[in-house]
Amino acid sequence: MSKLGGKLEGKIAVVTGGASGIGEGIARRLVADGARVVIGDISDDEGEAVADSLDEDALYRHCDVTSDDEVAALVQGAAKDFGRLDIMINNAGAIGARGSILDITVDEWDATINLLLRSTFLGMRHAGRILVDQGEGGSIINTASIAAHAPGNGPHVYGTAKAGVVHLTQRVALELGEHRIRVNAICPGGIVTPLVLGAVGVGPEEAGAIAEVIAAVRPYPRAGRPADVAATAAWLVSDDGEFVTGQAITVDGGESVGPKWSDQMVT
Numbered sequence: 001m002s003k004l005g006g007k008l009e010g011k012i013a014v015v016t017g018g019a020s021g022i023g024e025g026i027a028r029r030l031v032a033d034g035a036r037v038v039i040g041d042i043s044d045d046e047g048e049a050v051a052d053s054l055d056e057d058a059l060y061r062h063c064d065v066t067s068d069d070e071v072a073a074l075v076q077g078a079a080k081d082f083g084r085l086d087i088m089i090n091n092a093g094a095i096g097a098r099g100s101i102l103d104i105t106v107d108e109w110d111a112t113i114n115l116l117l118r119s120t121f122l123g124m125r126h127a128g129r130i131l132v133d134q135g136e137g138g139s140i141i142n143t144a145s146i147a148a149h150a151p152g153n154g155p156h157v158y159g160t161a162k163a164g165v166v167h168l169t170q171r172v173a174l175e176l177g178e179h180r181i182r183v184n185a186i187c188p189g190g191i192v193t194p195l196v197l198g199a200v201g202v203g204p205e206e207a208g209a210i211a212e213v214i215a216a217v218r219p220y221p222r223a224g225r226p227a228d229v230a231a232t233a234a235w236l237v238s239d240d241g242e243f244v245t246g247q248a249i250t251v252d253g254g255e256s257v258g259p260k261w262s263d264q265m266v267t
């Protein structure tokens with residue numbers, strides 16, 4: 001399955017949340033570019049199916065990213081199984097707690113922060129230790145969101161966690177740069193995945209209709225696909241992205257800039 005001579009040939013990657021959506025897209029693209037991938041997720045059947053479809057180039061490991069022990073085991077196991085680690089993609093997530101600040105419970109707040117922000121800290125911490133010990137550099141990508149910069153794009157805890165992901169990404173890029181470890185975030189928006197369908201309360205059978213709604217309001221006239229985010233990730237972790245670190249790169253068809261242009265609009 002690996003592409004001999006691919007830009008990522010010989011690289012070993014861990015992708016959390018790789019059983020579905022954006023993470024699955026990233027896992028598939030990294031393998032297509034020559035890497036071998038360990039997928040960590042809690043959706044075991046889906047994760048196994050993705051790994052099986054990638055043959056010997058991918059393994060699936062159960063990993064709840066809110067658990068320090070499980071993230072450590074995922075990352076250390078990948079380095080053991082494949083002999084090294086080069087790329088860490090901290091991507092697993094969900095919308096988490098919704099509702100007004102007046103109603104949300106402390107437990108709901110904590111669970112969402114743990115899933116989206118603490119997990120990113122854990123992934124960078126464990127992968128960073130291996131990458132520093134290897135002494136050959138590496139690349140870390142954290143999936144943030146356009147909600148990190150525009151609070152209207154998700155529940156308040158979600159956006160707060162994603163803003164934290166961007167800040168932590170940039171701060172850790174400062175810390176690990178001397179080791180030639182690059183740390184970047186990708187901020188997707190409007191990528192049609194189970195997360196987005198669930199956020200608007202519909203199932204996969206409505207994916208086409210939701211994509212049309214997204215395309216109608218976005219400057220670039222189609223909804224996003226996991227492959228769009230995966231292409232950016234593949235570039236960032238390759239040698240072509242070598243001089244890029246500490247960045248939050250938006251992949252959203254222009255949504256964060258503004259709505260589709262119209263000369264009927266008056267400000």
Ligand SMILES: NC(=O)c1ccc[n+]([C@@H]2O[C@H](COP(=O)([O-])OP(=O)(O)OC[C@H]3O[C@@H](n4cnc5c(N)ncnc54)[C@H](O)[C@@H]3O)[C@@H](O)[C@H]2O)c1
Nearest residue numbers: 017020021022042043064065092093145188190191193195
């Ligand atoms: N789809 C979008 O438009 C969009 C926009 C901005 C940010 N994101 C972010 O992209 C990431 C991936 O989302 P997606 O849209 O692909 O959603 P998705 O639901 O398709 O995939 C999320 C994956 O994360 C896994 N997961 C959830 N909780 C987990 C846990 N505790 N431990 C391990 N794995 C867990 C799920 O099982 C699933 O496989 C998330 O961090 C999300 O916040 C998505």
